[in-house]
Amino acid sequence: MSEPISRRDSLRSIVQRARSLLAIPALNVLGLVFPSSPITLIAERPKGEDMNHVSPSQAVDPFRLPRHVLPLRYDLLLEPDLKTATFSGEETVTLTITQPTAEILLNAADLDIRTASLQTTDGTSHAPTIELDGTLQRCRLAFMTRLAPGTWALRLTFAGTLNDKLRGFYRSTYKDKSGTTHSIAATQFEATDARRAFPCWDEPDFKAVFATTLIIDPALTAVSNTTVVAQTVENEKKIVRFSDTIKMSTYLVAFVVGTLNSTDPTMVGRTPIRLWAIPGKTHLARFGQDIAAASLSFFERYYDIAYPGGKLDLLAIPDFASGAMENLGAITFRETALLVDQRAATHAELERVADVVAHENAHMWFGDLVTMSWWNGLWLNEAFATFMEMLAVDAWKPEWKRWESFSMSRAAAFSVDGLQNTRPIEYPVRAPKDAEAMFDVLTYEKGASVLRMLEQHIGPTVFRDGVRDYLRTHAYGNADTKDLWISLGQVAKQPVPELMDGWIFQPGFPLVTASVSQSSELVLTQQRFNYLDDEQSQQARGQRWHIPVQMRVVTGDKPTTSRLLLEETEARFPVPSEFDSLFLNEGGHGFYRVRYAPDLLARLLKTGLDKLAAVERFALINDAWAITVAGLMPITEYLDLAAQFTTDRDKNVWALLLDSFAFLNRLIETDERPALESLVRQRVSPAVMDVGWTPKRGESELTGQLRSELIRALGRLGNDPATQQRAAELYAAFKTNAAAIHPDLVPAVVSTLAFTGDQARYEEFTERFRTASTPQEERRYLFSLAEFRHKPLLEQTLARTLNGETRTQDAPFLISAVMGNVHGRELAWSFVKNNWDQMDRLFPKQGLRRMCGGIAALATPELERDVRAFFISRKIDLGGKTLDQYLEQLRIAVNFREQIKTSLLTYLKSFMM
Numbered sequence: 001m002s003e004p005i006s007r008r009d010s011l012r013s014i015v016q017r018a019r020s021l022l023a024i025p026a027l028n029v030l031g032l033v034f035p036s037s038p039i040t041l042i043a044e045r046p047k048g049e050d051m052n053h054v055s056p057s058q059a060v061d062p063f064r065l066p067r068h069v070l071p072l073r074y075d076l077l078l079e080p081d082l083k084t085a086t087f088s089g090e091e092t093v094t095l096t097i098t099q100p101t102a103e104i105l106l107n108a109a110d111l112d113i114r115t116a117s118l119q120t121t122d123g124t125s126h127a128p129t130i131e132l133d134g135t136l137q138r139c140r141l142a143f144m145t146r147l148a149p150g151t152w153a154l155r156l157t158f159a160g161t162l163n164d165k166l167r168g169f170y171r172s173t174y175k176d177k178s179g180t181t182h183s184i185a186a187t188q189f190e191a192t193d194a195r196r197a198f199p200c201w202d203e204p205d206f207k208a209v210f211a212t213t214l215i216i217d218p219a220l221t222a223v224s225n226t227t228v229v230a231q232t233v234e235n236e237k238k239i240v241r242f243s244d245t246i247k248m249s250t251y252l253v254a255f256v257v258g259t260l261n262s263t264d265p266t267m268v269g270r271t272p273i274r275l276w277a278i279p280g281k282t283h284l285a286r287f288g289q290d291i292a293a294a295s296l297s298f299f300e301r302y303y304d305i306a307y308p309g310g311k312l313d314l315l316a317i318p319d320f321a322s323g324a325m326e327n328l329g330a331i332t333f334r335e336t337a338l339l340v341d342q343r344a345a346t347h348a349e350l351e352r353v354a355d356v357v358a359h360e361n362a363h364m365w366f367g368d369l370v371t372m373s374w375w376n377g378l379w380l381n382e383a384f385a386t387f388m389e390m391l392a393v394d395a396w397k398p399e400w401k402r403w404e405s406f407s408m409s410r411a412a413a414f415s416v417d418g419l420q421n422t423r424p425i426e427y428p429v430r431a432p433k434d435a436e437a438m439f440d441v442l443t444y445e446k447g448a449s450v451l452r453m454l455e456q457h458i459g460p461t462v463f464r465d466g467v468r469d470y471l472r473t474h475a476y477g478n479a480d481t482k483d484l485w486i487s488l489g490q491v492a493k494q495p496v497p498e499l500m501d502g503w504i505f506q507p508g509f510p511l512v513t514a515s516v517s518q519s520s521e522l523v524l525t526q527q528r529f530n531y532l533d534d535e536q537s538q539q540a541r542g543q544r545w546h547i548p549v550q551m552r553v554v555t556g557d558k559p560t561t562s563r564l565l566l567e568e569t570e571a572r573f574p575v576p577s578e579f580d581s582l583f584l585n586e587g588g589h590g591f592y593r594v595r596y597a598p599d600l601l602a603r604l605l606k607t608g609l610d611k612l613a614a615v616e617r618f619a620l621i622n623d624a625w626a627i628t629v630a631g632l633m634p635i636t637e638y639l640d641l642a643a644q645f646t647t648d649r650d651k652n653v654w655a656l657l658l659d660s661f662a663f664l665n666r667l668i669e670t671d672e673r674p675a676l677e678s679l680v681r682q683r684v685s686p687a688v689m690d691v692g693w694t695p696k697r698g699e700s701e702l703t704g705q706l707r708s709e710l711i712r713a714l715g716r717l718g719n720d721p722a723t724q725q726r727a728a729e730l731y732a733a734f735k736t737n738a739a740a741i742h743p744d745l746v747p748a749v750v751s752t753l754a755f756t757g758d759q760a761r762y763e764e765f766t767e768r769f770r771t772a773s774t775p776q777e778e779r780r781y782l783f784s785l786a787e788f789r790h791k792p793l794l795e796q797t798l799a800r801t802l803n804g805e806t807r808t809q810d811a812p813f814l815i816s817a818v819m820g821n822v823h824g825r826e827l828a829w830s831f832v833k834n835n836w837d838q839m840d841r842l843f844p845k846q847g848l849r850r851m852c853g854g855i856a857a858l859a860t861p862e863l864e865r866d867v868r869a870f871f872i873s874r875k876i877d878l879g880g881k882t883l884d885q886y887l888e889q890l891r892i893a894v895n896f897r898e899q900i901k902t903s904l905l906t907y908l909k910s911f912m913m
């Protein structure tokens with residue numbers, strides 16, 4: 001799965017359970033005969049009290065199904081009714097029983113299971129009693145007779161609703177140009193929602209073959225994991241049969257039904273790739289299709305294994321909870337992650353589409369062909385796909401310097417992993433809800449960062465060969481983290497588990513402190529990094545990692561690179577006595593922060609920041625900021641250091657600098673704001689003067705993004721009237737001529753105008769949102785509504801999140817964006833408190849969880865108290881450690897505010913006019 005953007009259908013009333021279901025043709029009418037494998041039925045009478053058979057309902061773990069009944073194949077028939085938002089279904093599961101039993105346990109949730117029978121080829125059938133356990137999401141079938149080991153066919157009929165919660169089998173809607181609403185039935189099963197569409201063994205290691213048939217309205221189209229093998233019309237219904245899937249997990253099954261248009265296929269070898277969208281949008285598919293083809297071909301070469309599916313469809317769904325989902329052969333996306341107008345989109349928007357498409361394609365092997373045994377191994381799926389998406393996009397567009405901007409992802413992982421309430425990348429998972437909390441920055445971004453660190457440490461070719469070995473060994477099966485380390489270790493001939501275990505099974509990361517002793521030795525020490533210096537963090541300081549340190553020592557004009565492995569608390573290494581400077585974490589791949597002794601930092605600055613690569617400058621300022629927030633560097637020193645970066649022209653370095661200014665903006669009092677604005681203008685204006693407002697001939701594609709970041713900061717954080725004026729003029733021209741503003745600059749202009757905007761501007765942007773011609777434009781104007789300053793306008797924005805105007809996939813993010821706006825945060829917080837129950841009912845769980853991340857911006861002591869009181873009194877659980885992390889982030893901000901109050905004010909005074 002891919003994360004939703006970190007940053008409508010009408011909220012329909014919940015549809016009632018199916019009232020009457022259409023008659024379903026019998027299985028044999030459709031040619032769905034029972035499997036040809038011999039089916040035995042040995043019906044024995046239970047032998048009294050001391051029966052030696054398994055009673056699965058008494059299994060110890062309430063979240064795991066017993067292992068003595070194994071599904072081999074599902075012949076699945078589903079008939080969705082988009083008008084009533086219901087569906088009916090029947091399935092025949094071929095299964096193996098390995099021990100005598102009188103019970104079969106499988107998963108089902110919110111399904112009405114009508115009939116169940118266990119059948120043989122001779123037509124004999126045994127009907128069990130059906131018990132549903134809503135809490136454990138299980139169905140228990142109890143038989144009068146003991147079932148003997150062998151192969152059986154279980155036939156079930158069932159019904160359910162197409163829900164509005166964007167999970168399981170759900171309904172998405174959209175309006176066409178005439179305003180008519182249309183529905184699509186779509187699926188999202190990861191982690192544990194296949195059981196909402198059909199009864200199944202809904203755990204990743206119960207791999208089976210799926211043969212799906214969909215009965216639909218003849219006017220509609222159906223897409224599933226595999227190719228269509230037969231399509232007929234009977235009784236005014238279209239019956240679409242799909243070929244067998246490979247042996248795979250339930251969470252990868254998918255079906256989408258609706259009015260959908262597709263592109264012509266692009267062939268990669270024998271695999272046709274198509275993009276699907278609602279009518280009127282396939283012209284936005286070209287770019288997505290290009291990266292889909294390029295990355296599929298890249299992965300076939302990298303993995304050295306052919307794509308495991310027969311075809312590849314990528315579908316844009318108007319309502320989608322996450323970013324995308326790697327269903328084998330039928331990948332589903334939210335529209336902004338797949339459809340884009342290449343000429344009108346910003347670099348960041350194109351990069352987003354390329355990333356997500358490559359990420360999902362990477363999963364076809366890593367996740368789909370080889371799958372984690374249980375959800376504790378989810379990180380491996382996601383971290384690996386995130387890592388591979390970088391490799392593929394970097395190979396496709398080297399000029400994008402994708403590994404350089406990956407620094408931003410690594411920084412996001414650092415900021416969560418620096419919390420006391422972080423967690424190890426891999427941890428035990430029992431309940432499904434714990435698995436849901438795993439879809440976070442630690443799984444994706446930290447996971448990908450440590451894989452990158454390992455890849456650089458053992459070498460890219462060795463790493464690739466280890467991955468090939470792992471995939472070949474476990475194809476069509478399941479594997480654990482240790483299996484990957486075994487493959488990598490064998491190929492690398494190195495003790496990979498010893499190196500990696502500390503990064504995977506321990507929370508947090510090390511802070512490496514560097515100093516030079518009097519005897520000219522470099523002294524490196526490690527301790528766990530923490531923002532808060534209290535008892536808990538002091539206890540954690542004893543943690544140790546095996547840290548691959550890549551170091552560059554510069555003497556005269558001569559740089560020398562060395563590789564060290566820091567395993568102990570302290571280690572000493574000789575350095576030349578006459579060295580000019582040294583830089584730890586050369587290349588920026590290491591997942592650790594560095595704190596230089598003052599003389600080492602002074603030497604680095606003296607040698608010149610321009611001698612460092614962009615990723616290294618990024619690491620230097622990123623570490624300095626974190627160390628400052630942790631109270632290990634005075635804020636005044638940080639601001640002086642930041643001043644040395646004003647001549648930098650790297651977009652990521654600037655994004656970081658501007659983030660730190662925005663953070664300070666949340667901490668200061670209103671009357672201090674003009675001084676901070678003045679500081680921002682002084683730091684940013686020279687850079688804007690230099691890069692200008694219009695692209696220069698031959699400039700890099702990334703400069704456009706830098707320009708946009710700088711101008712946006714000057715217009716908003718700097719509150720610069722000249723910038724605001726220029727933005728207004730440009731926008732006026734842009735309205736009649738879209739070419740008046742370069743696509744990369746449009747977000748900065750829109751954001752600046754929202755900052756200064758009145759009711760008229762607000763209405764103008766609302767209209768642009770409603771009539772947007774691309775998903776990116778729609779998103780831009782929707783989120784601009786959170787960037788206004790006037791409270792009555794922000795109130796309107798908040799109201800839109802619950803009145804049916806905003807899709808539930810976006811609404812929680814919009815609320816979070818208002819919380820991040822210093823002019824709207826109190827308003828947004830009150831709104832959350834007052835409407836919590838409604839939000840909890842309407843929003844997808846994932847979105848609700850992300851929305852709460854906005855509380856970290858409520859950085860005043862009064863708001864912090866109120867936030868804590870609310871979550872405690874309401875006993876809100878966001879899964880895993882999510883809420884504790886948000887509360888700690890808030891604590892850190894408020895604590896930092898108190899620490900720097902006086903010195904920051906003194907520093908800012910020199911910027912007062």
Ligand SMILES: [Zn+2]
Nearest residue numbers: 001002382385
């Ligand atoms: Zn993923």
